Amino acid sequence: MHPSKTAETYLVDSASLAGRRCYKIRDADWRALEIHGTAVPGYTWIPLSDDEGGGWTSYWMRIDAGAQGPMHQHPTTELILVVDGVFTDSDGSHFQAGDALTYPAGSSHSSCSAQGCTVLVVARASTGLTDQPAR
Secondary structure, three states: OOOOOOOOOOOOOHHHHOOOOOOOOOHHHOEEEEEOOEEEEEEEEEEEEEOOOOOEEEEEEEEOOOEEOOOEEOOOOEEEEEEEEEEEEOOOOEEEOOOEEEEOOOOEEOEEEOOOEEEEEEEEOOOOOOOOOOO
């Protein structure tokens, strides 16, 4: 848009927004995160949304201060957005609010947080894989 022009207003058909959802983190929604059927101490999660075509899934994940997660392998690419706190990877790298990480298929790592953190995770939808939380 040219700087001398004013911003245009676009009307959106309300029917096109019918599937929109707003997710707010509420303390009552957190549930224990399980990997391979075993709860991971200090890790909780809230399922968010899945792609209706089965392509991806998303969830909030919270790591309590001092919690250490297990080493695990990613069968597909995973995206993590740090929302608050400090997320620490198994190589000692620290990631802060606003940092986005991707892990390629086949990569392995564990994570922890000295002070606690909340992250948004987006990954390929599970097809029987056991390294993602069970819904």
